[in-house]
Amino acid sequence: MKKYNVAILGATGAVGGEFLKLIEERSFPFAELRLLASKRSAGKKIDFMGKTYTVQEATKDSFEGIEIALFAGGSISKEFAPYAVGSGAVVIDNSSAFRMDPEVPLIVPEVNPQAILKHKGIIANPNCSTIIMVMALKPLYDLARIKRVVVSTYQAVSGAGKEGIDELTDQVKAQAEGKEMIANILPTTSMEKHYPIAFNLIPQIDIFLDNLYSKEEMKMVNETQKIMEDYDMRITATTIRVPVYRSHSESVNVEFEHDLNLEDMKKALSAFPGVVVQDDPEKQIYPMPLYTSEKNDVYVGRLRRDESNPNTFNMWVVGDQIRKGAALNTLQIAETMIKNGWL
Numbered sequence: 001m002k003k004y005n006v007a008i009l010g011a012t013g014a015v016g017g018e019f020l021k022l023i024e025e026r027s028f029p030f031a032e033l034r035l036l037a038s039k040r041s042a043g044k045k046i047d048f049m050g051k052t053y054t055v056q057e058a059t060k061d062s063f064e065g066i067e068i069a070l071f072a073g074g075s076i077s078k079e080f081a082p083y084a085v086g087s088g089a090v091v092i093d094n095s096s097a098f099r100m101d102p103e104v105p106l107i108v109p110e111v112n113p114q115a116i117l118k119h120k121g122i123i124a125n126p127n128c129s130t131i132i133m134v135m136a137l138k139p140l141y142d143l144a145r146i147k148r149v150v151v152s153t154y155q156a157v158s159g160a161g162k163e164g165i166d167e168l169t170d171q172v173k174a175q176a177e178g179k180e181m182i183a184n185i186l187p188t189t190s191m192e193k194h195y196p197i198a199f200n201l202i203p204q205i206d207i208f209l210d211n212l213y214s215k216e217e218m219k220m221v222n223e224t225q226k227i228m229e230d231y232d233m234r235i236t237a238t239t240i241r242v243p244v245y246r247s248h249s250e251s252v253n254v255e256f257e258h259d260l261n262l263e264d265m266k267k268a269l270s271a272f273p274g275v276v277v278q279d280d281p282e283k284q285i286y287p288m289p290l291y292t293s294e295k296n297d298v299y300v301g302r303l304r305r306d307e308s309n310p311n312t313f314n315m316w317v318v319g320d321q322i323r324k325g326a327a328l329n330t331l332q333i334a335e336t337m338i339k340n341g342w343l
Contacts, residue, residue, distance in 0.1 A: 002029065002338075005031055007068070009058055009070070012044055013073075021327075033053065036056050060080070063084040063086075077094075078097045081098070090122075091123065094326055096127065099226075101124070105124065106126050107124070107227075108134055108138075108329060109333055110135060110274050127223055129219075130219060134228065137228070140254065140268060146233055147311075151237045151238075152250070153238070154250070155239060155242065156242065157197055164197070165245055167184065181196040182196075197242075213237070246293040247289035252316075257311070259311045262305070274324065276300070277299075278299050278300070287300065296320075296324060
């Protein structure tokens with residue numbers, strides 16, 4: 001098998017670290033591995049697969065000879081993607097910078113792999129909560145077209161990065177010791193006001209827009225329609241930050257064009273690559289973030305009819321947002337391209 005020259009931009013962050021774990025786990029065929037980051041992280045040493053790598057500062061010349069550039073996300077993507085493409089690399093980007101660009105395919109490999117062929121050098125990785133939801137929607141959509149989706153998310157603090165994890169830990173410790181809980185990170189570092197996440201729920205992820213929805217909520221609406229290639233599908237979302245370290249959970253209400261059988265739905269979900277059905281109410285079996293963390297699959301349970309509306313069903317969907325919601329999905333895009341000879 002041919003091996004490829006790979007660069008990771010943002011190699012020192014949570015998603016960058018997950019890239020490395022998955023490259024080793026999945027025996028991704030790399031020849032050269034170039035680890036890139038901001039000036040602040042340049043010079044850091046990372047031991048990987050028996051070799052010590054020195055993280056380099058990302059510059060416009062960092063991508064010479066690189067064939068696959070995995071971008072971990074952040075504002076740095078917009079700056080360096082054109083340089084990487086200009087050097088001949090295919091960029092697979094985790095930031096929101098290119099997701100809604102009509103010239104950039106937005107890909108979940110199990111759902112819309114054919115859209116990869118439309119790329120012009122950049123491929124976008126969807127928002128983590130969007131990926132987790134569409135993995136459950138796609139096999140059901142293939143049974144009956146979806147008319148409407150109502151989703152509420154319960155998103156782990158690791159979605160806000162290592163700082164979010166550390167802040168939850170510090171706040172739990174402070175509360176246990178009878179001290180004041182200090183909040184500096186959530187709901188978002190760009191806001192003037194912050195709230196404790198320990199023993200709390202924060203109904204805001206990212207900034208609020210003019211329509212009073214948060215940016216995270218509108219990502220789920222717009223990205224899902226683009227991935228599913230159905231702009232008539234009606235979607236509304238409420239996204240909530242919860243005091244969980246890792247793995248996002250979603251309550252999803254789906255209305256179909258015609259009625260479905262619950263057993264047929266379970267069979268379709270079980271047969272879909274990357275989805276695991278955990279649904280046995282009598283035995284109290286259902287997905288939970290504690291048990292889906294660091295797993296590659298998306299888990300679906302609590303399947304049941306919505307007795308208030310015809311042709312409508314509820315389900316509970318849980319997935320590790322750092323793995324399938326970010327690093328794994330990105331790597332799977334590259335793997336799909338290699339498998340099909342699209343590089």
